[in-house]
Amino acid sequence: MERNIAEINEVVQNATIHARGNSLKHRKKRDPTRPAARWITEARVGRERGTALAVVLSTIGCAHARSDSGGCTMCSYLLDGVEESPTPEQILSQFRLAMAELESKSAPLSIKIYTSGSFLDPDEIPPIARSEILRIIAEDKRIREVVLESRPEYINDQVLSGVRSILGDRIIEIGMGLESSSDTVRSVCINKNFDLNAFKIALKTAKNHNIGIRAYVLLKPPLLSERDALLDATKTIQEAKALGVTTVSLNPVNVQKDTLVEKLWSKGRYRPPWLWSVLEVLRNAGSGTDRWMKIVCDPVAGGKQRGAHNCGKCDTGIVEAIRQFSISQDSTVLQNHTCECISQWKHVLKHEDFALVVHR
Amino acid sequence: MAEFRVGRGHDGPARVGEYILGPTTYITPLLASSFTSSDTIIAYGALDRDSPLSDKPMLVALPFAGHIDDIPFSKIRESDAVILPSLISFASLSSDASNLVLKYQHEVLSKTTPDLDASRTVIRIPSDADSVLLSKLTEVGPLGAMFSFNGHLGPQDFGAIKTRSRLPLHMMTLAAGRIEPGLIPLLYYTGFDVIDVGYAEESATASERLWKNGSEKIELGKDRRYCSCPACAKLDTAGTKDLQGILLEHNLSIYRSVLSESQEAMKTGRLRWLVESSTHNSPAQASLVRSVNNELYSYIEEFSPTTGPKALPVIGSESYHAPVVQRFRDFVANRYTPPANKSIVVLLPCSAKKPYSDSKSHRRFASTIQSAMFGLESRVAEVILTSPLGLVPRELERIYPAGQYDIPVTGDWDAEEIEIGASALATHLRKFSSSAVVIAHVSGGYLDIVRAVESRIEQSLIYTTPEGRATSRPSLEALKETLEDIKSILNLSGGPRTELEEIVSATADYQFGTGAGNVLVPANAKLKGKPYRMILCSVDGEQVCSFVAESGSLSLTLAGGRLLAPLKRYWVRLEAPKVKGGSVFAVGVQEADFAIRPGDEVFVINRADDVIAVGRSDMSGREMCELTRGRAVSVRHKKE
Numbered sequence A: 001m002e003r004n005i006a007e008i009n010e011v012v013q014n015a016t017i018h019a020r021g022n023s024l025k026h027r028k029k030r031d032p033t034r035p036a037a038r039w040i041t042e043a044r045v046g047r048e049r050g051t052a053l054a055v056v057l058s059t060i061g062c063a064h065a066r067s068d069s070g071g072c073t074m075c076s077y078l079l080d081g082v083e084e085s086p087t088p089e090q091i092l093s094q095f096r097l098a099m100a101e102l103e104s105k106s107a108p109l110s111i112k113i114y115t116s117g118s119f120l121d122p123d124e125i126p127p128i129a130r131s132e133i134l135r136i137i138a139e140d141k142r143i144r145e146v147v148l149e150s151r152p153e154y155i156n157d158q159v160l161s162g163v164r165s166i167l168g169d170r171i172i173e174i175g176m177g178l179e180s181s182s183d184t185v186r187s188v189c190i191n192k193n194f195d196l197n198a199f200k201i202a203l204k205t206a207k208n209h210n211i212g213i214r215a216y217v218l219l220k221p222p223l224l225s226e227r228d229a230l231l232d233a234t235k236t237i238q239e240a241k242a243l244g245v246t247t248v249s250l251n252p253v254n255v256q257k258d259t260l261v262e263k264l265w266s267k268g269r270y271r272p273p274w275l276w277s278v279l280e281v282l283r284n285a286g287s288g289t290d291r292w293m294k295i296v297c298d299p300v301a302g303g304k305q306r307g308a309h310n311c312g313k314c315d316t317g318i319v320e321a322i323r324q325f326s327i328s329q330d331s332t333v334l335q336n337h338t339c340e341c342i343s344q345w346k347h348v349l350k351h352e353d354f355a356l357v358v359h360r
Numbered sequence B: 001m002a003e004f005r006v007g008r009g010h011d012g013p014a015r016v017g018e019y020i021l022g023p024t025t026y027i028t029p030l031l032a033s034s035f036t037s038s039d040t041i042i043a044y045g046a047l048d049r050d051s052p053l054s055d056k057p058m059l060v061a062l063p064f065a066g067h068i069d070d071i072p073f074s075k076i077r078e079s080d081a082v083i084l085p086s087l088i089s090f091a092s093l094s095s096d097a098s099n100l101v102l103k104y105q106h107e108v109l110s111k112t113t114p115d116l117d118a119s120r121t122v123i124r125i126p127s128d129a130d131s132v133l134l135s136k137l138t139e140v141g142p143l144g145a146m147f148s149f150n151g152h153l154g155p156q157d158f159g160a161i162k163t164r165s166r167l168p169l170h171m172m173t174l175a176a177g178r179i180e181p182g183l184i185p186l187l188y189y190t191g192f193d194v195i196d197v198g199y200a201e202e203s204a205t206a207s208e209r210l211w212k213n214g215s216e217k218i219e220l221g222k223d224r225r226y227c228s229c230p231a232c233a234k235l236d237t238a239g240t241k242d243l244q245g246i247l248l249e250h251n252l253s254i255y256r257s258v259l260s261e262s263q264e265a266m267k268t269g270r271l272r273w274l275v276e277s278s279t280h281n282s283p284a285q286a287s288l289v290r291s292v293n294n295e296l297y298s299y300i301e302e303f304s305p306t307t308g309p310k311a312l313p314v315i316g317s318e319s320y321h322a323p324v325v326q327r328f329r330d331f332v333a334n335r336y337t338p339p340a341n342k343s344i345v346v347l348l349p350c351s352a353k354k355p356y357s358d359s360k361s362h363r364r365f366a367s368t369i370q371s372a373m374f375g376l377e378s379r380v381a382e383v384i385l386t387s388p389l390g391l392v393p394r395e396l397e398r399i400y401p402a403g404q405y406d407i408p409v410t411g412d413w414d415a416e417e418i419e420i421g422a423s424a425l426a427t428h429l430r431k432f433s434s435s436a437v438v439i440a441h442v443s444g445g446y447l448d449i450v451r452a453v454e455s456r457i458e459q460s461l462i463y464t465t466p467e468g469r470a471t472s473r474p475s476l477e478a479l480k481e482t483l484e485d486i487k488s489i490l491n492l493s494g495g496p497r498t499e500l501e502e503i504v505s506a507t508a509d510y511q512f513g514t515g516a517g518n519v520l521v522p523a524n525a526k527l528k529g530k531p532y533r534m535i536l537c538s539v540d541g542e543q544v545c546s547f548v549a550e551s552g553s554l555s556l557t558l559a560g561g562r563l564l565a566p567l568k569r570y571w572v573r574l575e576a577p578k579v580k581g582g583s584v585f586a587v588g589v590q591e592a593d594f595a596i597r598p599g600d601e602v603f604v605i606n607r608a609d610d611v612i613a614v615g616r617s618d619m620s621g622r623e624m625c626e627l628t629r630g631r632a633v634s635v636r637h638k639k640e
């Protein structure tokens, strides 16, 4: 069976590479001195309400996506990257531009640094640039929380002790795409290319430096039925909690350009999750007694065809409730939603498992 | 242990059967659902996710797993059938993917047996499954096969039907997915035994009411179609919260009624007609039926009986290549040989009444020919032109389906019908001497057929319908004069009447292949009887066969079987030296001629090649070999 799974993974990998095609050649030319994106949101910082800055640095992008393994089935972040690796100076100028957004904001602040890959990968962000960025943060007393992103293979004692020593006693979280706690789902449906063990080791290393882990949990990778997906995400959150992650970020799949997901979706062989499933997973996750782990969810393209959606009538209210929950952690906002389409969703849960035909 | 027993009867690959799970026997065809179960609806659900609807055995789907230990086998109830796991949409990625779906299930199957009896398992088969891998998997012993339909009626759905046609005959086959009621006749016809009605629920949750062809959005308080079902009677007073329940009940009743209609049609030999009618449901369905007709012809034909209902409707262009129709044309073209002494070939139009001889028009033709030829009738070959059978030699006018088919007889034929008729006629006339004279006593569309072959035939051709109708007095006069002229020009001489010999001999060739006529009706054969009742044929004082007018076919005696045996066609070989009882069962058949179709006259031999019985087949030759149950031959005579 293990051999079959490996072979299945190989087919998925090839299909993923194929779906990407030569889209990379058509990447937009970007100014290497400006970040790919930056935005400010209201957010929970520690136990208070505050402001968060998110910045997506333009880099050459995720090494896994650049490699022969083809990247993940749902991810086209690589398209946000630039063709040639920016110099450390250019990266710093990207970061400073983003920081300017915070000028007028007051404490507490949170900073999230995304790179369409791994912030801790020295090929993406040269160590000099990394330390310099962290130093800029360290000089700003308003900033209480820092969130970085990295695949587990770049997380080690040396790198983390560097990060910790610069940032002092700030709350630090590293976002890692756990996606699923099942190695089968993570490899076969996502092509993530690391196993649960790698995640656990990274988590332990981070803990030793008092650095938290924000686990990204994927809701509904391709090749799963709606209920497979719902159960897998629920179980993943439970296990992530048991492993001691500090935050779970639930990510309902949205259909991104030039991905395997998009290819399947365009042929009616994939449908993004129902918002009912998102609600259900969040409710299940909240039902544990352990209140210190944060759960956040921001359904990208929520209510749209390419994102988690329901019938169209009830979508806006549910997406809003999910956002509210992410800020307040108050699970009562997830209760008492209803709509005619709920029975359609219940039908899908049962019928897809049996018929293995994707429903609309 | 599970069992699937194929029962008697066929209309195309459609069949009846019994799917036996533990103490429960489900009669197929059968519906399957996740929301209700009964004697006629088997329940399904996912293992450990859906709780069973009742104590009765159900179809349990296993979720996909990376390790065998991840499957909670202990939760499977004792008699449930178990559907092996797969990944949704995976097979569509590549042909490798589709192969892996089979390999993965093979692996699961090998890890679960013997704890889980293989007969209880149902394999999921991708639309484009590789034949070799598929047969390797089926050899492990799963009794069920499942196909997923996305409801677009496109390549995936056709692929499912096509792959189904390659399955071993003893497997129960299940059609799942988005299956609208209007597709049921085709699915049943193409050999699906269990049909998923999940779409009844999907539509109900979207406030849609399904019909035999199409659907209707229901909004309370708005106009809607009339429905006589008890559920819909509640619609007038229903509140919003009752709506889905009512629609589900209605939708389910539509599935039941379409299935029941299909079952009835199968029993009466009209399923093909029902399928042909369903092509009008939608353009997509019409293309699907056409693909089935074109690409799966031999599969459908193999199970299409050679006997059928008293009136076989043959209406639209879908009928032109229906197996019984196409087979008739093939047999006339390839098996029929006209008697050597025919100098005149008269082409006649068909009649609505069957057999033609019983119609007014043909009685007139007969008396005209008789009075013109007067004692030399045996020199005339009569050929009836018709669509879509092409043509029918007079001797074969009673055989199925020539004696039973029912067409709109307006005489306007489309280009395809004319081409079918023309090519049949050209082939047919090549079998006559080039010095014979062909008289075309036809008009309208029939005339178009003759005109189309004028340049392709060697014989001289005379038209005898000066002003249109074949039955008008001037036409009949012209026919009479023409015959008389030819009689004298060719200086024809007579011979004894040979009608009985010709009928029996032509029928023998048609049923058993070229040469059978000479064997069963040698020069010294003695015939007696009437074409419209029964003709008995004896050789050396022993009866060899009888022609039964009602079916237009021959029944053999043991002596007849012995005469035919050297031709090595239509034989069934038994393991046992002798036949016991009135039937031969498939379990006792060692081998059989794959040319045998349900309804064929066959002879039974033993290992020593002795002819030990004769009778009618109840299944196709391949079924006799592959199935381990069921009646193969209804024995008429046997060696004591």
Ligand code: SF4
Residues within 6 Å of the ligand: A062, A063, A064, A065, A071, A072, A075, A076, A077, A116, A117, A151, A177, A192
């Ligand atoms: S999801 Fe993360 S690891 Fe996967 S390709 Fe995208 S950036 Fe790389």
Ligand SMILES: [Zn+2]
Residues within 6 Å of the ligand: A310, A311, A312, A313, A314, A315, A339, A340, A341, A342
């Ligand atoms: Zn809704």
Ligand SMILES: [Zn+2]
Residues within 6 Å of the ligand: B227, B228, B229, B230, B231, B232, B233, B250
């Ligand atoms: Zn009704």
